[in-house]
Amino acid sequence: MAIIKPSIPKGTRDFSASEMVKRNHIFNTISSVFKKFGYQEIQTPTMENLTTLTGKYGDEGDKLIFKVLNSGDFLSNIPEEKLTGRNSQQLISDICEKALRYDLTVPFARYVVMHRNEISFPFKRFQIQPVWRADRPQKGRYREFYQCDADVVGSESLINEAEFVLIYHEALSKLGLKDFTIKINNRKILSGIAEIIGKPELIIDMTVAIDKLDKIGFEGVTKELIERGFTDADIETLKPIIALKGSNEEKLNSLRSVLAVSETGLKGISEIETIFSYLARLSILNTQYSILNVELDITLARGLNYYTGAIFEVKTNEVAMGSIGGGGRYDDLTGMFGLSNLTGVGISFGADRIYDVLEELNLFPESATESTKVLISNFDAEAEKYALPVLQQIRNAGISAEIYPSSAKLKKQMAYADDKSIPYVILIGSDEMESGLLTLKNMKNGEQQKVSVEEIIALLGG
Template identity: 75%
Template structure:
């Protein structure tokens, strides 16, 4: 029998101890900020009922849901004619009742509806869990990846939007980012623009096109708009919005005049002004807030303010985004529960931090001190030392066998262990152990209590 070469499914990844430590550092930092703002963690199952997920992401999204085969002889109850026709789509719901979750939003909506009599509104939750999509793997796109979401439902207050901007600012600043932009727009403003150019029915086509401005430029956007049914006169009216410059206040003033005849457009402007007024009471650390009329972000889903976050220090796509939606739970029969949420792009944040060398050494160090092992006598002497270090909260390990010191030091280097305790005959007689700083090379003779005081 031929031995199989080990592999993992395409679009999935192994993570080394260092990579896991770095990712954990990102997740833990973001979680602390979520908690600081009053958000509570929930978790939902890896699997949902297929009926829960189907029809929530559009036809293309439905095709990307990983289905789970029923247990046992899952073909025994299937109509033989369906089997003969070999139509996998027709068979899916008969042989598969469950699926891997596609995102965290739909499971959250299901959670809220099922527990509506238990949870207090407004309900503020965060969730950091993996999701799965049967997408075509490529650079930066995986079939298994983590989402890092926070949402509040049951509150129409625009204070929530302002606080989400503060959450982005604080979390990314805590991770070491110094220069990033949080772009903001409003779905109602985009509806107002479509209204005044005389094409309200083409709002999706308009926003899909102008959302590509950074990628294809103004000429590319104009060409796409013409292909989607807009006239040169429509584009002439739209052009001042696309090219809108100035401060946030100046942009709002121009839009007030331009959208004076659109009620929904004026409502969107009022909402943005309220968010900016709330933000004036907060002190942001490193974020720049930019009103960007070309920002669209999944226009079919969002109904109010929308956000997108980009680093200005590294060339990278968005590292976060979100917005308000009016009827999250309506898909499960509970109407009128408004909400707003954001998501952090953990994989892209990881890449930005790696490029900028922002991961602290402490984030990737699991063991703080290694005790060397010269012989059986030194090993026996070291065991109570090891116990005492651990009892005082110092991550420690004893090299498990007596071998050359060079090999033990190489082991400490490979694990980025910052300190090594050397215990030889002299140390055992004097009670003063040799503590070596692996970064500076400095060595000190200290008692175990002095070492604990220094390292704790």
């Protein structure tokens, strides 16, 4: 039998025990902030019906959905002419009924519709689960990654948007990030821009192109806009809008002048101003329009089709990395599943990118690198017998502890503690068993002291 070299699919990763401790530090920090703001946790299946997902993310998004082949002989009932045509796109609906979820928002909308008689509105939920995208793997971009989402449906209040700014600010600050920007825009402003150009029917084409500004620059955006049906005159009108500079207040004043004839655009401006007003009352404003870490960015488009109002994106300025969070308001997303006129708004944290940022900046606390607080040595059968009740007593006090599972030399046991970043080791020899005072060794500074079990528990935080 041939030996197969073990491997994993590109864009996926294994996570070691030490990495999981750090990842859980991120998840626990974010979820604690979600709970603080009144959000409750739910989970949805890894797989959704393909029809649930398609048509919700735009053509480019649909191409990145991982399809799941039907079970059994999925080709047996396919007409011969379809098979000989060798067109995989035409076969998808016949051979794939399910898909891996692309994000957590559309499955959430499906969940709301299916459980609408069991939940109270407004419904505030958070969800921390993996999603999959058939994208090209690169630094900070994976095919399997976790999202940490919070959404509220059934409320038109822009207080929700303001609180999402606070959630981003509090969670990222708790994780140790100091220099980050929360970008905000409104899809109605972008729709207004499309209106004054005279191309309202091309709003999606415009937002998809503008959303790539950071990646391909203005020349690249210009080329794509031309390909999507915009003229040189349209681009000349767009250019000064996209290039808007100045404070948030100055940008809003400029936009109000530019969009004076667009009712939709002015409504978007009004919504942004309302969000800023709520933030002022929530006391994180420096001046009327200058908010800590918050920037009005007209080029922010968020290429997903379902956004209809305020949109968000978060970037760290300390590491070269793409966005580490994003979201926005979506009106009537549940309408696609038969429940109309239910507005919603939500945000997401990119946990995997946040992990990479914290790792590069060395921001994980020491407590996020340890799983066991204390290791009890094991030198022989007699010491083992003495140690087991001690082990249980320490665990009963809520301290994570373990015993070296078999008798071994001290050097080997110390190396085990070092490898696992265990900060303390209890040494139990004949003197310790006789006196009842155990040797507690601090692995960081090498200091040792003779103490009772009760004193160990007090010292280690029991």
